[in-house]
Amino acid sequence: VIGIHQLSQSLLPAIVELAEDPKWRVRLAIIEHMPLLAEQLGVDFFDEKLNSLCMSWLVDGVFAIRSAATSNLKRLVAIFGLEWAQNTIITKVLSMARDPNYLHRMTTLFAINVLADVCPPDVITKFMVPVIANLANDTVPNVRFNVAKTMAKLTPVLDPTTVEMQVKPCLTRLHEDDDNDVKYFASEALVLCH
Numbered sequence: 001v002i003g004i005h006q007l008s009q010s011l012l013p014a015i016v017e018l019a020e021d022p023k024w025r026v027r028l029a030i031i032e033h034m035p036l037l038a039e040q041l042g043v044d045f046f047d048e049k050l051n052s053l054c055m056s057w058l059v060d061g062v063f064a065i066r067s068a069a070t071s072n073l074k075r076l077v078a079i080f081g082l083e084w085a086q087n088t089i090i091t092k093v094l095s096m097a098r099d100p101n102y103l104h105r106m107t108t109l110f111a112i113n114v115l116a117d118v119c120p121p122d123v124i125t126k127f128m129v130p131v132i133a134n135l136a137n138d139t140v141p142n143v144r145f146n147v148a149k150t151m152a153k154l155t156p157v158l159d160p161t162t163v164e165m166q167v168k169p170c171l172t173r174l175h176e177d178d179d180n181d182v183k184y185f186a187s188e189a190l191v192l193c194h
Contacts, residue, residue, distance in 0.1 A: 012049055019053050024062040031057055031068045035075040043080050047088065055092050058111065059104050066103070070111045077118045090115065090127060097131045102140040109135065109146045113153055124154060125162045133170045141179035148174050148182065152189035168193045 015037070019030045034054060038046045054076070057069035073093070077085040093115065096108040112128050119128075132154075136147045151167050158167065171193065174186035 015050075016053065019057075024060075024065055027057070027060070027062075027065055028068055031065065031072060034072055035079060038076055039079050043084060046080070051088065055089070058093070058096065058107050059099070059101070063103075066107050067110070070107060070114050073111055074114045074118055077115065082119065082123070085115070085119070086123065086127075090119075090123075094127060094131045097135055102138070102143055105135060105138060105140070105143050106146055109143070109150045113150055116154055116157065121157050121159060125158060125166075129154070129158070129162060129166050133166055136170045136174055141177075141182050144174055144177060144179065145182045145185040148185035148189045152185070152192055155189065155192045163193050 015030060018026055021027055021030075031054075034050065037050065041050075054069060054072060057065050057072075060066050060069065073085075073089060076089070080088075093108060093111045096104050096111075099105055099108075109132065112132060116124055116128065132147055132150050135143055138144055138147070148171060151171055155163055155167055168190070171186045171190045174182050175190060177183050177186065
């Protein structure tokens with residue numbers, strides 16, 4: 001049996017080194033093992049030593065890394081709980097919506113889609129819907145049509161008032177967008193609002 005102290009002295013430096021490896025497949029292998037490590041090491045150790053590493057993967061230059069890191073969020077919430085998520089990762093994820101890089105703004109939407117599976121409707125309504133609605137004004141069409149796709153995913157779990165007052169107006173604006181893909185996904189999402 002290895003104690004936490006021995007682990008932090010021997011294994012942690014190797015994990016950190018591999019997590020920053022220039023080969024994305026090496027980084028991906030480390031990412032895929034992070035929830036298991038989190039479960040074994042506990043929330044305090046994870047937050048102190050590994051959380052910032054997990055969050056940095058959300059802005060990696062390789063889509064497969066960002067996607068795997070996004071999937072990990074759901075697994076980490078399952079391990080550490082919703083309160084931990086609200087205090088630790090949700091705020092960080094939502095702050096990425098203001099990132100100058102449109103890929104990071106899209107990662108915010110992908111992360112919201114994943115986190116919505118483990119968050120109650122009140123958390124989605126209070127914290128996520130306003131960020132999504134704000135991203136509907138993004139200059140990049142790919143971000144806007146992903147807003148529509150995200151709203152479509154969330155609509156079934158939101159209360160009718162939120163759908164009527166926040167989701168529908170957002171999707172109606174997107175339905176009038178100049179970009180055909182944005183219009184298409186907005187019209188698909190609007191069907192769910194009725």
